[in-house]
Amino acid sequence: MDQTQPPAQPLVTIRNCRQAYHKEASADLVVLDNVDLTLNEGEIVALLGRSGSGKSTLLRIVSGLLKPTSGEVKWRGKDLKGPAEGVAMVFQSFALFPWLTVQENVQLGLEALGVGRDDREERSEEAIDLIGLGGYDTAYPKELSGGMRQRVGLARALVVHPDLLLMDEPFSALDVLTAETLRTDLIDLWMEKKLPIKSILIVTHNIEEAVLMADRILVFSSNPGRVAHELKVPFPHPRNRFDPAFRQQVDDIYGIMTRRTATAVHAPAATAPSGFATPLYPVSTNLMAGLIETLSGPPYHGRADLPALAAALQFEVDELLPLGETLQLLGFARLEEGDLFLTDTGRKFADAETEDRKEIFAEALRAHVPLVGAIRAVIDQRSNHRASAVRFRDELEDHMSPEYAEETLRAVISWGRYAEIFEYDEEAQQFGLEEEDEDEEA
Numbered sequence: 001m002d003q004t005q006p007p008a009q010p011l012v013t014i015r016n017c018r019q020a021y022h023k024e025a026s027a028d029l030v031v032l033d034n035v036d037l038t039l040n041e042g043e044i045v046a047l048l049g050r051s052g053s054g055k056s057t058l059l060r061i062v063s064g065l066l067k068p069t070s071g072e073v074k075w076r077g078k079d080l081k082g083p084a085e086g087v088a089m090v091f092q093s094f095a096l097f098p099w100l101t102v103q104e105n106v107q108l109g110l111e112a113l114g115v116g117r118d119d120r121e122e123r124s125e126e127a128i129d130l131i132g133l134g135g136y137d138t139a140y141p142k143e144l145s146g147g148m149r150q151r152v153g154l155a156r157a158l159v160v161h162p163d164l165l166l167m168d169e170p171f172s173a174l175d176v177l178t179a180e181t182l183r184t185d186l187i188d189l190w191m192e193k194k195l196p197i198k199s200i201l202i203v204t205h206n207i208e209e210a211v212l213m214a215d216r217i218l219v220f221s222s223n224p225g226r227v228a229h230e231l232k233v234p235f236p237h238p239r240n241r242f243d244p245a246f247r248q249q250v251d252d253i254y255g256i257m258t259r260r261t262a263t264a265v266h267a268p269a270a271t272a273p274s275g276f277a278t279p280l281y282p283v284s285t286n287l288m289a290g291l292i293e294t295l296s297g298p299p300y301h302g303r304a305d306l307p308a309l310a311a312a313l314q315f316e317v318d319e320l321l322p323l324g325e326t327l328q329l330l331g332f333a334r335l336e337e338g339d340l341f342l343t344d345t346g347r348k349f350a351d352a353e354t355e356d357r358k359e360i361f362a363e364a365l366r367a368h369v370p371l372v373g374a375i376r377a378v379i380d381q382r383s384n385h386r387a388s389a390v391r392f393r394d395e396l397e398d399h400m401s402p403e404y405a406e407e408t409l410r411a412v413i414s415w416g417r418y419a420e421i422f423e424y425d426e427e428a429q430q431f432g433l434e435e436e437d438e439d440e441e442a
């Protein structure tokens with residue numbers, strides 16, 4: 001915060017860090033490459049990047065929970081071996097124990113530190129009051145709203161008085177208003193110097209959140225993850241989202257992020273032999289069709305500035321990028337310098353009737369999502385025209401984490417159904433063909 005006094009020594013330095021996941025069936029998956037990062041006392045740093053870019057992986061490396069494949073990780077100037085003392089983490093999923101009360105959840109961290117019982121109670125009381133949970137000590141998580149649960153997550157992290165607070169998309173599971181209240185409360189406490197911490201590293205895919213909270217933003221690129229850009233946020237707190245300078249910085253970051261995705265999405269798709277390595281967002285076909293229609297009509301006529309489009313559609317700014325990226329991946333639109341514009345295929349889709357749309361969509365899937373073709377090929381080979389989802393899930397997990405594999409599979413299921421390339425039986429977890437298709441084959 002105080003830029004006049006340079007910090008004596010960084011809290012964390014990471015140099016030339018690389019993280020690869022070893023795969024039996026294919027080349028290692030390189031998630032982080034050449035990552036440099038410095039965190040100083042007294043600052044809030046945001047790590048901003050797309051889903052799957054390696055943010056959580058880097059956070060685990062900073063915390064000492066994960067040792068990188070190679071590279072240097074120092075905590076207060078010393079090599080980090082094992083979990084760093086003085087680091088606490090807040091998770092998107094809150095990660096509370098449902099059978100423990102608020103107070104017991106908060107005290108957990110202290111027990112691990114070997115703090116005595118009386119001290120534990122006093123300190124958890126302090127943290128609970130500080131974060132606005134006074135009176136809820138004996139409540140159970142299920143009795144609390146999402147916002148209150150995340151306050152418990154915060155109290156549990158703060159109670160150990162960590163030097164560094166790590167937050168992994170802490171507000172993204174909350175509704176917009178609740179998230180905003182929590183951000184503001186946290187920043188107020190930080191500005192009033194009431195938080196028992198020295199520095200915050202927050203991971204987010206939400207551009208506005210980064211500009212609202214951070215002193216410094218590290219923009220992360222994907223495939224593999226790398227710190228590609230660093231920006232200082234010059235605005236004093238409390239910050240105003242509607243300040244033109246604030247909007248300009250959000251716009252600039254949109255530009256930076258779409259510049260990169262334009263290359264990142266295209267390069268690996270073209271070079272990856274199977275094309276399975278790209279995680280897909282389970283974006284609904286309704287939403288895609290709606291966006292294509294909106295883009296093609298007035299006032300956009302095929303091209304829109306992303307922040308303006310987000311505002312017009314009343315989307316959170318970060319909801320639009322996955323959607324735009326998906327349209328780009330399927331060849332319906334392109335992202336460039338903060339704009340989203342329709343391709344010829346996108347225009348054709350916009351002008352087509354329902355049945356033709358399905359066909360155009362099916363063509364796009366066959367051209368750009370090899371997994372869809374692979375699934376259909378297996379179905380066609382089988383005499384019963386059925387294929388279990390398990391083998392495709394396994395194959396995806398060779399290229400991505402189980403969470404991303406699941407999302408990718410869900411995307412492919414819903415898109416393939418819409419395009420009538422295959423059916424999916426949820427109960428049996430099997431792909432198959434529609435009745436009439438089967439008759440045709442037989």
Ligand code: ADP
Pocket residue numbers: 021029031049050051052053054055056057058279399400401402404405
């Ligand atoms: P982010 O937090 O930015 O969404 P993650 O760090 O969770 O990204 O994941 C980055 C990439 O690493 C993703 O492609 C993910 O599928 C992959 N990944 C993460 N953990 C594992 C793992 N244990 N095994 C294989 N791949 C993984």
Ligand code: MG
Pocket residue numbers: 055056057168
């Ligand atoms: Mg993550």
